[in-house]
Amino acid sequence: MAQSPSTDRRFQSSDLEAFVARALIAVGLSAADAEQVARLMILADLRGSDGHGIFRLPQYVRRIRAGGMNLRPNILVVQESEATALVDGDNGMGHLVMQFAAKVAIEKAQRLGVAWVGARQSNHAGPAALYAMMPLEHNMIGIYLAVGSANHMPPWGGVDLLLSTNPIAFAVPALEEPPIVLDIATSVTAYGKVKTKAQRGEPMPEGWMIDALGRSLTDPRRAEEGFLLPIGGYKGYGLALVFGLLAGTLNSAAFGRDVIDFNKDDKTPTNTGQAIVALDVSRFSPVEAFKRNVDQVIREMRNSRKMSGVERIRLPGEQSHATWLERSATGIPMNDNLFKDLQRLASDLGVEALPE
Amino acid sequence: MAQSPSTDRRFQSSDLEAFVARALIAVGLSAADAEQVARLMILADLRGSDGHGIFRLPQYVRRIRAGGMNLRPNILVVQESEATALVDGDNGMGHLVMQFAAKVAIEKAQRLGVAWVGARQSNHAGPAALYAMMPLEHNMIGIYLAVGSANHMPPWGGVDLLLSTNPIAFAVPALEEPPIVLDIATSVTAYGKVKTKAQRGEPMPEGWMIDALGRSLTDPRRAEEGFLLPIGGYKGYGLALVFGLLAGTLNSAAFGRDVIDFNKDDKTPTNTGQAIVALDVSRFSPVEAFKRNVDQVIREMRNSRKMSGVERIRLPGEQSHATWLERSATGIPMNDNLFKDLQRLASDLGVEALPE
Numbered sequence: 287m288a289q290s291p292s293t294d295r296r297f298q299s300s301d302l303e304a305f306v307a308r309a310l311i312a313v314g315l316s317a318a319d320a321e322q323v324a325r326l327m328i329l330a331d332l333r334g335s336d337g338h339g340i341f342r343l344p345q346y347v348r349r350i351r352a353g354g355m356n357l358r359p360n361i362l363v364v365q366e367s368e369a370t371a372l373v374d375g376d377n378g379m380g381h382l383v384m385q386f387a388a389k390v391a392i393e394k395a396q397r398l399g400v401a402w403v404g405a406r407q408s409n410h411a412g413p414a415a416l417y418a419m420m421p422l423e424h425n426m427i428g429i430y431l432a433v434g435s436a437n438h439m440p441p442w443g444g445v446d447l448l449l450s451t452n453p454i455a456f457a458v459p460a461l462e463e464p465p466i467v468l469d470i471a472t473s474v475t476a477y478g479k480v481k482t483k484a485q486r487g488e489p490m491p492e493g494w495m496i497d498a499l500g501r502s503l504t505d506p507r508r509a510e511e512g513f514l515l516p517i518g519g520y521k522g523y524g525l526a527l528v529f530g531l532l533a534g535t536l537n538s539a540a541f542g543r544d545v546i547d548f549n550k551d552d553k554t555p556t557n558t559g560q561a562i563v564a565l566d567v568s569r570f571s572p573v574e575a576f577k578r579n580v581d582q583v584i585r586e587m588r589n590s591r592k593m594s595g596v597e598r599i600r601l602p603g604e605q606s607h608a609t610w611l612e613r614s615a616t617g618i619p620m621n622d623n624l625f626k627d628l629q630r631l632a633s634d635l636g637v638e639a640l641p642e
Numbered sequence: 643m644a645q646s647p648s649t650d651r652r653f654q655s656s657d658l659e660a661f662v663a664r665a666l667i668a669v670g671l672s673a674a675d676a677e678q679v680a681r682l683m684i685l686a687d688l689r690g691s692d693g694h695g696i697f698r699l700p701q702y703v704r705r706i707r708a709g710g711m712n713l714r715p716n717i718l719v720v721q722e723s724e725a726t727a728l729v730d731g732d733n734g735m736g737h738l739v740m741q742f743a744a745k746v747a748i749e750k751a752q753r754l755g756v757a758w759v760g761a762r763q764s765n766h767a768g769p770a771a772l773y774a775m776m777p778l779e780h781n782m783i784g785i786y787l788a789v790g791s792a793n794h795m796p797p798w799g800g801v802d803l804l805l806s807t808n809p810i811a812f813a814v815p816a817l818e819e820p821p822i823v824l825d826i827a828t829s830v831t832a833y834g835k836v837k838t839k840a841q842r843g844e845p846m847p848e849g850w851m852i853d854a855l856g857r858s859l860t861d862p863r864r865a866e867e868g869f870l871l872p873i874g875g876y877k878g879y880g881l882a883l884v885f886g887l888l889a890g891t892l893n894s895a896a897f898g899r900d901v902i903d904f905n906k907d908d909k910t911p912t913n914t915g916q917a918i919v920a921l922d923v924s925r926f927s928p929v930e931a932f933k934r935n936v937d938q939v940i941r942e943m944r945n946s947r948k949m950s951g952v953e954r955i956r957l958p959g960e961q962s963h964a965t966w967l968e969r970s971a972t973g974i975p976m977n978d979n980l981f982k983d984l985q986r987l988a989s990d991l992g993v994e995a996l997p998e
Contacts, residue, residue, distance in 0.1 A: 369725040370755030370925040399726030402756040404926055427888065443955045444946030456884045466887065468880040500949050518873025524824040524958040527943065528812045531822065532783065535935050536926045542942045569726040570760055570892045579891050586898045587883065590800030593856050599799045602880040 295625055296617030297640065302340055303328045305628070305640055309343060312635040313350045314357040319382055326381045326416055331618045334609035335413040337478045341624055342412070344631055345549075346379070352552035355379060355409055361386045369398045372537060373405040377555045380411030388420040388428075388562050395426055395564035404537035408558040410435045410548055414455035415469035415606065421457065421564040422465055425573045428457040429563040433534040435556060436547040438477050438514045442523035445498045448542050451476065451514060452529040457603075459567065461577035463584045467603030472526040473514040480509050534559035651981055652973030653996065658696055659684045661984070661996055665699060668991040669706045670713040671735075679737045682772055687974045690965035691769040693834045697980055698768070700987050701905075702735070708908035711735060711765055717742045725754045728893060729761040733911045736767030744776040744784075744918050751782055751920035760893035764914040766791045766904055770811035771825035771962065777813065777920040778821055781929045784813040785919040789890040791912060792903040794833050794870045798879035801854045804898050807832065807870060808885035813959075815923065817933035819940045823959030828882040829870040836865050890915035 303324045310320035331339030349355050359378025363371045371390050375383030387403045394401030411417065414430045421428035434450025441448055451471035458466040475494045483490050484506035495503040495512040503512040516522025534541030539559025546556045567576050588599050613619075620628075625640065632639035659680045666676035687695030705711050715734025719727045727746050731739030743759045750757030767773065770786045777784035790806025797804055807827035814822040831850045839846050840862035851859040851868040859868040872878025890897030895915025902912045923932050944955050969975075976984075981996070988995040 365926065367755035367922075367925045368753070369757070370922070372926050397724070398754060399723035400756060400758040401725070402921055427892070440949075441943040441946050441955050441957075443949055443952035444943070445949055446946035448942060448946055456888075458884065458887050466884065468884050470874070470877045470880060474874055498949065500951070517877050518826070518830055520956075520958075521826045521873050524826060527939075527958065528814065528822065528824050531814050531936060531939065532812075535939060536783070536923065536932065538927060538935075542939050565758055566723075566726070567892065569723045570721065570728050571894060576892065580887060583883075583887065583891060583898050586804060587797040587800070590797050590802035590804055593796075593799055593801055593854065595856070596799035599797050600876075601797075602876075602883065 294619035294621050296619050298617050299328050299332055299614065301641065302331065302618060305632070305638075306340060306343055308637040309347060309631060309635055312637045313347055315379075316358065319379070322385060323379050323381045326385065326412060328618070329416060330412045332610050332613045333413070333415065333606040334613070335415070335606070337476070338412040340618075340620075340628070342410070344627055347631060347635070349548070349552045354552045354554065354556075359383075363390060369394055369401045371401070371403045373403060373408075375405055375408035375558075377407050377409065377557075380409035380558060380560070383408040384411045384417045384430075384560055384562065385420075387560070388417050388564070391562045391564040392421050392424050392426065395421070395566045396424065399569040400563065400565045402561065402563050404533070404559070404561045406537040406539035406557060406559050407555070408539070408560055409556055410558065411560065413469055414453045415457065415467050415603070417560075417562055418455035418457040418469070419465070419467060420562075422459050424564075425459060425567050427459070427565040427567060428455075429565075430455045430560065431529045431533040432560040433530050433539060433541050433545065433558060434471070435545075435558060436477070436549055437545050439473060439516055439523070439526060440513050441527070442516070442520040445513070447513065449523070449526045449530065450545060452526045452533065454525070454529055458580060459577055460580040460584060461574065463581045463601075464603060464607035466580065466584070466601060467606060469603075469606075470517075472516055472522045472529065474517055474522075475514065477514060480506050480514075484509065533561045537561065650975035650977050652975050654973050655684050655688055655970065657997065658687065658974060661988070661994075662696060662699055664993040665703060665987060665991055668993045669703055672714065675735070675738055678741060679735050682737045682741065682768060684974070685772060686768045688966045688969045689769070689771065689962040690969070691771070691962070693832070694768040696976075696984070698766070700983055703987060703991070705904070705908045710907075710909045710911065715739075719746060725750055725757045727757070727759045729759060729764075731761055731764035731914075733763050733765065733913075736765035736914060736916070739764040740767045740773045740786075740916055740918065741776075743916070744773050744920070747918045747920040748777050748780050748782065751777070751922045752780065755925040756919065756921045758917065758919050760889070760915070760917045762893040762895035762913060762915050763911070764895070764916055765912055766914065767916065769825055770809045771813065771823050771959070773916075773918055774811035774813040774825070775821070775823060776918075778815050780920075781815060781923050783815070783921040783923060784811075785921075786811045786916065787885045787889040787918075788916040789886050789895060789897050789901065789914060790827070791901075791914060792833070792905055793901050795829060795872055795879070795882060796869050797883070798872065798876040801869070803869065805879070805882045805886065806901060808882045808889065810881070810885055814936060815933055816936040816940060817930065819937045819957075820960060820963035822936065822940070822957060823962060825959075826873075828872055828878045828885065830873055830878075831870065833870060836862050836870075840865065889917045893917065
């Protein structure tokens with residue numbers, strides 16, 4: 287969400303992982319599952335996805351306590367063919383479901399060249415990039431699609447909120463350069479950024495939202511009257527729709543009217559749908575030659591002449607990679623509000639708090 | 643490109659197919675190949691992709707005569723695993739290469755559930771939707787990606803034209819409703835629409851192009867000074883980049899600086915890269931149930947309350963489907979300029995002209 291000012295506290299990732307695991311164990315997850323979720327949540331923080339990491343812990347705990355997620359899910363492949371699988375997440379935490387699905391996809395792609403694995407009865411799983419990146423270390427390209435966890439967009443020309451900002455992520459390995467990791471919602475901006483603007487009392491830029499009459503909406507306090515705009519107008523609407531069909535409908539997961547707003551409803555199972563594709567580079571090109579060519583494309587883009595006022599041409603994933611390096615070395619910043627929330631949560635759960 | 647006024651001539655698709663085939667045979671294609679290309683080109687016209695159908699014939703002929711395309715290509719799978727293949731198009735017409743690649747993908751997906759087939763040494767193949775739709779009749783979802791045939795976008799923040807408007811298309815089967823077919827470039831608009839505005843002496847809307855200083859560019863006569871804008875700013879740049887890596891670099895096809903502007907250079911082989919994915923619905927859901935659910939999503943979107951001034955909420959592919967029905971019944975309209983160009987071409991090639 288907001289970039290953290292330098293006066294924030296900083297925590298080693300291992301301290302935060304241990305804290306998240308303690309909290310999840312306290313509400314009933316197995317130690318193994320809690321550690322796996324904690325690792326992925328804090329990886330989100332390490333990569334700068336501050337709105338998808340430890341920030342979500344109080345909400346996840348609230349949902350678990352309300353009975354909205356299954357603490358001991360039986361995550362299973364329920365339908366399978368050589369290069370595909372459908373995973374039923376049994377309403378477990380999305381991180382567990384998608385880690386499982388990614389593993390299945392990678393194993394199948396190792397044998398067959400490509401695999402497509404869908405998931406239903408899953409939940410919010412944090413940033414899309416985490417899962418798209420899992421195939422990378424196997425010299426594979428990863429693609430991840432999801433139905434978002436709340437509807438914030440109408441169909442193009444409509445006013446009913448029937449679409450989430452259904453995200454997609456792609457990860458492509460490089461040799462000396464960081465991998466290309468593109469992780470985007472199909473809306474121009476994320477709803478979280480609207481909330482941040484409201485908190486700060488700042489207007490939104492034109493092009494983020496419109497109201498029900500189609501007029502530009504820039505007052506974030508009026509956000510509930512309007513809708514997020516899809517990227518490229520009807521194009522982003524089309525992408526959100528197609529990703530919803532592929533990640534939701536195809537897997538018999540929720541899409542459209544059936545999507546539960548997980549910010550407002552802690553109890554109803556969300557039946558979140560996601561999908562992951564793993565594609566083995568070696569089936570198309572010697573791996574090193576491909577990675578070298580990706581490096582070359584990266585450098586070609588970076589070395590383009592710049593528009594005046596532009597300091598650096600960035601590649602998708604470059605900033606997150608730099609943040610990951612920086613935070614791995616110097617720790618993860620945390621603002622005071624979140625810190626207090628987490629200390630309250632620790633006391634509430636009776637677990638050891640974060641170091642002051 | 644431009645919508646044709648009702649005073650245009652209309653031709654039966656069979657007459658246009660026969661004409662295209664005659665022209666392609668006259669320049670040296672085999673009858674079988676010429677008929678296949680003709681069928682796909684006129685299918686583009688039937689679906690309303692006027693800029694990608696018979697309109698392209700003079701350009702294709704020019705390129706063939708200049709030696710820029712191989713008339714008798716040996717289109718081959720050069721690398722293969724169970725669920726993947728890499729096709730070398732031997733610089734044949736893109737329609738032939740992608741029809742071949744789609745067939746391979748469908749056969750593999752029938753056996754394994756999903757297949758990913760890449761192509762190199764291909765050429766411009768017309769609208770992306772044509773190939774994404776090929777898996778539909780096999781109860782499969784189709785996805786098609788391509789490196790565009792000319793660079794019109796810089797990387798985000800740059801001014802060098804290193805990216806094409808690399809398109810993607812998705813096709814998802816429905817039951818009673820037309821299939822969902824999304825076919826989009828990663829730029830806000832197509833370069834062809836800019837040219838149309840210039841021809842008509844009309845200004846472009848804001849948001850189509852910017853100049854090298856990042857200022858809005860609305861005078862289409864100044865198009866050469868500026869760049870097409872990607873959808874969603876850096877998001878569309880990221881999508882164009884990733885589609886280029888997947889359809890180009892992975893297949894050892896051209897991407898970035900290596901892309902030949904096929905509008906300006908008729909001789910150099912383009913080494914166009916494309917990719918097609920076929921995904922078998924039955925591996926995830928009973929086919930009829932899935933299609934029924936897609937119908938339901940379609941109707942849910944269509945029946946959303948509308949923004950004031952909006953007549954109808956459209957689904958991706960709905961308009962093209964309606965155009966296909968209408969033109970199949972009443973013929974394909976053709977404006978006078980194109981008609982004259984084609985009659986000149988017929989005389990030039992010594993083939994039977996279109997009926998006056």
